[in-house]
Amino acid sequence: MKSFGDEKYKVMITLAPELMNPEKKKEFEEHLKEHNATQSHTVVHVNTIFERIIEAIRDVIDDRGYEMQEVLEDYLNYCYKDKLIVVSDSWKRMRVQLDGTTFGFNLRENLYYEILTSVLAPMII
Numbered sequence: 001m002k003s004f005g006d007e008k009y010k011v012m013i014t015l016a017p018e019l020m021n022p023e024k025k026k027e028f029e030e031h032l033k034e035h036n037a038t039q040s041h042t043v044v045h046v047n048t049i050f051e052r053i054i055e056a057i058r059d060v061i062d063d064r065g066y067e068m069q070e071v072l073e074d075y076l077n078y079c080y081k082d083k084l085i086v087v088s089d090s091w092k093r094m095r096v097q098l099d100g101t102t103f104g105f106n107l108r109e110n111l112y113y114e115i116l117t118s119v120l121a122p123m124i125i
Contacts, residue, residue: 011046014028016050019048050085054076
């Protein structure tokens with residue numbers, strides 16, 4: 001906190017795979033409150049996780065920003081590989097490899113696949 005000096009805008013981000021333990025966060029917030037009481041410009045604390053950072057970026061990337069989407073996807077894969085994202089909810093994610101050869105089959109069989117909340121569900125059309 002001291003390293004901020006007298007800068008006007010001070011934001012401290014604590015970033016980890018999981019949010020801070022509530023007891024540890026409470027203790028830290030108490031120290032921060034004491035520190036801020038002696039400062040003309042206070043430090044703002046943001047405790048977050050890698051997954052939330054990715055979701056926030058995903059929310060602002062243009063749907064047609066393919067290059068940025070690829071960069072974000074690479075970063076997401078890096079976070080999974082290095083266990084920076086807890087995968088307890090991995091059942092919600094599905095990697096889909098599109099294949100143009102099934103289009104004729106889908107037409108003949110009157111099938112349409114729609115992605116609903118990351119689940120591929122066949123529907124009769």
